[in-house]
Amino acid sequence: MSGPKSTADGEKVAASGLSIFSKYDPLKQRVDVVKKLGVDPFDMTFDDIMSATRGRIGNREIILAGTNNYLGLTFDPSTRASAKDAIDRHGTGTTGSRIANGTYVEHEQLERDLAAHLGKPSCIVFTTGYVTNLAAMAGLAGPNDVIFIDADAHACIIDGTRLAGTTTVRFRHNNPADLDKRLARQKIPEGGHALVVIEGLYSMFGDIAPIDEFVAVAHKHGAYLYVDEAHSYGVFGETGAGIAEEQGVLDKIDFYSGTFSKSLASVGGFCASRHPEFELLRKVMRPYMFTASAAPSNICAAQAALDAIKTRPELRHNIMARAAQLHAGLSDMGFELCAPASPVIAVRRDNEVQAAMEWNWLLQEGVYVNLAVPPGTPESSSLLRISVSAAHTEEDVNAILSRFKALKDNGDDIIAEMMRRMQASA
Incomplete structure (x- = not known):
C-alpha cells in the first residue's frame, strides 16, 4: 500500500489524490461565498474596542450589539482596577495547574463568594466556561451512568458527553414531558445514575428553560440536574x-455551571454544587488537572464583577428595559423573532446567503451583530443574533432599530447591491 505523496508546495496527498483537508471542501465553498460579500463574519478584526458598546474598524465607529457583554462591565472602573492590581501583585499568569502551583488565594476567595451567592457548599473555578462543562460532566459521569441532554445543547455540553464516554440520550428542546418519558423508559445500568443537563437561557434563540419543571421531572426519577446558566447568570x-x-x-439544582465571559466580564468558568462531595472531583477532572489555572487578572476582574452583580441591581433593570425596547421595535417592524424578549434576540432570515448579506450591510451601516448559521444553530436556522447590554442606552437601541428599519424597507435593493458586488469579485 502506497503512503501519502508530497506535492510541489509540500502538501501531502493520499494515493486517492485527496489531502487531509479535502473533507472540508464543502465548508470552503460556503466560506468563499461569504467572503465575496465583503467582510468575513467569522474572521473579522476590530481595530479598537473603545467601550462596552463601541468599537472601531478603520475610521468607522461601530455599535457593538453582539458581544455577550450583558452587564457592560468589561470597561467598568472596578473591574479594570482589580485586573490591573492583580497584575501588579501577581504578574500576568500562574504558569501552572490548580493542583500544581496554580492556585492563588484569589481563586479560593472567588470560589467561596460564588458558592455563597448561589447558596451551594462547593464551587470550583476553571479557565473557561467551555472547559467547565467538559471537566465537570466528564468527572461526574462514569461508565454506568447515562447523560440526558436537551436537543439544542451548546457544543461544550455535547463535547462534555463525548469526553465522558457514557450513553447519551437527547430529549426535545425545553420539553420536560419528553424528558419524563425518556427517563421512564431508559434502563440505567446497575450502580449507575442519570444526569440531566439543560441550559437556563439558550444562546442562539434566546429562549428560557422551565427549570422548575425540569427539577420536578429529574428528581421524580432520581436523576441529578445540571444547569448551565452561562447566558443568564448575573x-x-x-x-x-x-x-x-x-x-x-436555585436550592434544588444539583450542579450549576457558568462562565466569566458574559456577565462576569472576564475569562473563566465555574461549577457549583449542593453536594459537598463535588470537591473530590478536583482530583479526577482532567481539564482541571492538566491545564494552567486562570490568570490572576481574570480572577480578580470576575471578583469585581461579582461584587457589582450583588450590589448594583440597576444593571439588571437596564438590560431588561433595553431588551424589551429592542424586541418590541423589531416585532413592530414585522421581523420574525425566535423567542420572547431576553438579552439574546435572534432575527430569523430565509437562508444563509441572505443573512450573510444583511450582516455585511449592517456592519457597513455601523452596527455589529452576530451571524449565526448551520450547523451551529437550532432547526438549521440562519440568524442575525443580537445581544443586549446594560451599557446600551435608549438612544443606542433606537439607532440599532433604525438600521433594521432600513433593512426591512430596502431589503430587495440591499440584496441586489450585495449580489452585484459578489458577482464583480468572482
Missing part, C-alpha cells in the same frame, strides 16, 4: 443568581 433573579433563582428552584 442577568436574571432577584440577586442575579440566574433563572433558577427567578423560578424559585
